[in-house]
Amino acid sequence: MMTDPRHVSGARRFRNAARTRRRAGATALAAIFLPAAGCSHKNKDMLDFLQAHEHEVSAIEYRVGVPDGIEISAPRILEIDGEMHRIQPDGKINLRLLGEVKVSGMTAKEIASKLEVLLSKYYQDPKVNVRVSGYNSKKFYVFGEVGGVGPRVYTGRDTLLEVIARSGTSFLSWTSQVKIIRPSPDRKERREIIVDVDRMIRTGDTSANILIEPDDIIYVPPTPLAWVGLRIRELLFPVSPVLDAYVTPATVMDASDEYNDDENDTPGSTRRFGPRRY
Numbered sequence: 001m002m003t004d005p006r007h008v009s010g011a012r013r014f015r016n017a018a019r020t021r022r023r024a025g026a027t028a029l030a031a032i033f034l035p036a037a038g039c040s041h042k043n044k045d046m047l048d049f050l051q052a053h054e055h056e057v058s059a060i061e062y063r064v065g066v067p068d069g070i071e072i073s074a075p076r077i078l079e080i081d082g083e084m085h086r087i088q089p090d091g092k093i094n095l096r097l098l099g100e101v102k103v104s105g106m107t108a109k110e111i112a113s114k115l116e117v118l119l120s121k122y123y124q125d126p127k128v129n130v131r132v133s134g135y136n137s138k139k140f141y142v143f144g145e146v147g148g149v150g151p152r153v154y155t156g157r158d159t160l161l162e163v164i165a166r167s168g169t170s171f172l173s174w175t176s177q178v179k180i181i182r183p184s185p186d187r188k189e190r191r192e193i194i195v196d197v198d199r200m201i202r203t204g205d206t207s208a209n210i211l212i213e214p215d216d217i218i219y220v221p222p223t224p225l226a227w228v229g230l231r232i233r234e235l236l237f238p239v240s241p242v243l244d245a246y247v248t249p250a251t252v253m254d255a256s257d258e259y260n261d262d263e264n265d266t267p268g269s270t271r272r273f274g275p276r277r278y
Contacts, residue, residue: 070130070131101114139154140213176196178218
């Protein structure tokens with residue numbers, strides 16, 4: 001019995017189409033489930049994502065000042081081991097065995113080296129570690145349309161995105177035009193840039209997520225529409241007390257009349273309209 005070639009061609013096409021649909025289904029399932037399964041085996045990828053900027057540090061070394069806090073670790077030297085000190089207004093700390101030691105303006109490593117030299121009079125090959133436990137002496141500043149304006153404590157690892165997130169923004173904030181000013185008494189040394197933080201948030205491109213330095217000024221301007229609204233408020237500000245003087249008494253009287261009307265209403269009574277009789 002002869003087979004019609006057209007039937008063979010049609011059956012082949014049907015089998016190919018079914019095979020294609022199965023492959024597509026398998027691909028879709030893989031796209032759904034493989035990432036979830038991979039999460040359990042690729043925790044390192046997640047950690048790398050979360051710690052993508054852990055290697056970034058400030059270009060300048062942190063030098064302690066008043067009233068920063070430091071912690072001293074020296075296991076072999078019981079007189080100072082584990083002690084925590086706040087730098088005094090004269091830039092010194094007071095240690096047992098050593099007395100007053102000036103540390104203001106030094107890095108943690110420099111303080112440790114200085115203490116080792118001073119302790120060498122009493123101990124052989126002393127080893128000291130120092131870390132900054134309280135960052136209080138250096139500041140940067142945030143102004144504009146944010147949740148709270150004013151100084152912020154500088155830690156040496158403050159990024160622009162972190163500062164904006166902590167400060168809080170609103171619909172009035174023009175986050176695509178955030179200005180960072182690096183001030184200096186010398187006009188030639190002053191620097192100013194504008195960063196599109198909104199684009200950084202949308203795209204995840206953190207190439208412009210700069211590290212903040214001491215005394216930096218971050219300004220989040222209002223949007224053009226918000227700027228117009230603020231200018232109108234400024235124009236109305238001088239006359240607002242006069243408007244309040246007229247509006248407030250009328251509001252109080254209306255509220256009082258409504259309250260009296262409610263008290264005079266009793267079940268079964270009929271409210272009378274017209275002038276009140278006293």
